[in-house]
Amino acid sequence: MKLLIVNPNTTAGMTDKIGDAARSVAAPGTDILAVNPDSGPVSIEGHYDEAYCVPGLLEEMARGKAAGVDAAIVACFDDPGLGACRELMDVPVLGICEAAMYAAAMTAGSFSVVTTLKRATPIIGALALRYGMERHCRSIRAAEVPVLALEEPGSDAADKVKAEVRRALEEDGAEAVLLGCAGMADLARRFTEEVGAPVIDGVAAAVKLAEGLVGLGLKTSKAGSFAAPRAKPYAGRYAAMAPGAPAAARAAE
Helix, strand or coil, X not given: CEEEEECCCCCHHHHHHHHHHHHHHCCCCCEEEEECXXXXXXXXXXXXXXXXXXXXXXXXXXXXXXXXXXXXXXXXXXXXXXXXXXXXCCCCEEEHHHHHHHHHHHHXXXXXXXXXXXXXXXXXXXXXXXXXXXXXXXXXXXXXXXXXXXXXXCCCHHXXXXXXXXXXXXXXXXXXEEECCHHHCCCHHHHHHHHCCCEXXXXXXXXXXXXXHHHCCCCCCCCCCCCCCCCCCCCHHHHHHCCCCCHHHHHHX
């Protein structure tokens, strides 16, 4: 199968890390295509960044659709633009927050999330409510490290994240911990060994869930919520992204 993973920010180094994490768990025969847009925020740290990442995210999804991918993943823990991607795509589209929470709920009695900055905690809390996971979620903690600090050689960002993982387990009663940023994708296995409890990376969880959905022959339902967007013209810079515009034209933009 061909699996598209879109990092919605424009930091290529993070995209490479996400791709490596995905390939480390992918089944033989799963071809991972990890990409990022060339326009948009360098990191996603709040509602404003999230809004401006969605056009580039949708452009990459359109390219993937034209290339015939079998499933797609939005590799940002805010799950930005997930509903719009599902309207656009016929194949399964997963968000990494959604995938991580479902994986945790099936393997632990409760979980906590450790994210980057405090401003992300209400966004993740809202997602827990949307996904019906609030009864499982013990806490959402912030390590208070900017997203891009995770990309800096010699940074103490990983140590700060691990300290919050330990606190979630020891103080909050969590039985598993989710890493609340795609930039933490390379830390999950090491942290699991070091803290003695499941530490879940949403990228890896989404890859395995996507493979399962494709194996079941499931696609995104077009019966209601994720029906294809109605054809209409768009003005200005987004004219090529208008619903009904030829896929080849969108992919060429």
